[in-house]
Amino acid sequence: MASSAHSTPSVKYRYGEMTWPEIREAAAAGRVAILPVATIEDHGYHLPVDTDVLLCTTVCERGAALIPDECVLVPPVIHGYSPHHMDFPGTLSIDGHTFIKYVLDITKSLAHHGFTRILIVNGHGSNTPFCEIIARLTVIETAGNAIAMAVNHWGLNTVREVVEQIRESAPGGMSHACELETSMYLAIKPELVDMSKAVAEVNPYPTTSIPAWTDLVAGRPPTSSAVAWMPYWSTFSQSGVRGDATLATREKGEQILAAAAEGLAALVRELRQLEVGPRVDHH
Numbered sequence: 001m002a003s004s005a006h007s008t009p010s011v012k013y014r015y016g017e018m019t020w021p022e023i024r025e026a027a028a029a030g031r032v033a034i035l036p037v038a039t040i041e042d043h044g045y046h047l048p049v050d051t052d053v054l055l056c057t058t059v060c061e062r063g064a065a066l067i068p069d070e071c072v073l074v075p076p077v078i079h080g081y082s083p084h085h086m087d088f089p090g091t092l093s094i095d096g097h098t099f100i101k102y103v104l105d106i107t108k109s110l111a112h113h114g115f116t117r118i119l120i121v122n123g124h125g126s127n128t129p130f131c132e133i134i135a136r137l138t139v140i141e142t143a144g145n146a147i148a149m150a151v152n153h154w155g156l157n158t159v160r161e162v163v164e165q166i167r168e169s170a171p172g173g174m175s176h177a178c179e180l181e182t183s184m185y186l187a188i189k190p191e192l193v194d195m196s197k198a199v200a201e202v203n204p205y206p207t208t209s210i211p212a213w214t215d216l217v218a219g220r221p222p223t224s225s226a227v228a229w230m231p232y233w234s235t236f237s238q239s240g241v242r243g244d245a246t247l248a249t250r251e252k253g254e255q256i257l258a259a260a261a262e263g264l265a266a267l268v269r270e271l272r273q274l275e276v277g278p279r280v281d282h283h
């Protein structure tokens with residue numbers, strides 16, 4: 001195990017840098033394939049459009065570097081499902097059906113080469129239901145030979161734990177281009193964040209049954225029903241921010257990144273060792 005996320009591990013783990021015999025060996029060794037997926041879209045006046053890609057790939061890179069001989073890090077899928085953000089210049093959106101088929105083709109290719117454990121790590125909220133479907137379809141379309149799972153980087157248990165300790169925003173403050181995402185970007189490339197333009201836009205739907213806020217970590221208000229919906233982003237946010245970006249700090253971002261890397265490495269280990277029972281056909 002590498003002593004630090006920033007040291008250079010001796011074992012190759014970046015899939016794109018490996019030769020095909022090395023990849024064949026990695027699959028045979030039961031290493032977990034980590035596939036980052038994100039999107040390019042508006043993130044307020046203060047953050048670049050590559051926010052989801054940068055945060056997700058950084059979490060995956062740092063997590064993989066902690067356990068280089070137990071995983072391979074597949075090059076990221078940087079384009080995702082963002083049609084509800086198209087009112088904001090810069091957003092690039094992939095049709096939902098195309099996205100599912102495209103990412104499923106990648107997971108099935110990995111399974112074809114012998115990777116039996118695949119972890120999709122998502123960095124864009126609206127990719128979430130699609131990533132869940134892709135993980136399930138990977139299992140079904142490989143007849144159970146490959147086990148695929150999907151997780152959002154902010155959904156890692158270690159991230160939730162640290163965020164609950166350090167957040168300053170009320171629930172609703174961490175949703176998009178928010179306290180969480182801005183802090184993480186500040187920890188990676190502070191020169192690209194303009195905090196003088198950071199704003200807070202919270203609580204667009206003050207009702208009791210429809211979520212008054214959604215929060216990456218706190219979830220939804222206890223008074224709301226578990227309804228699923230997503231209106232066009234421009235109907236509730238002028239800046240593109242949903243949450244409170246003004247509370248972001250580099251220190252918080254560093255703590256969140258460290259927690260995410262640890263949580264991801266632990267999850268990869270668990271997935272690698274997970275015992276899945278044999279299918280039983282009861283016909």
Ligand SMILES: [Zn+2]
Binds near residue numbers: 052177
């Ligand atoms: Zn984002």
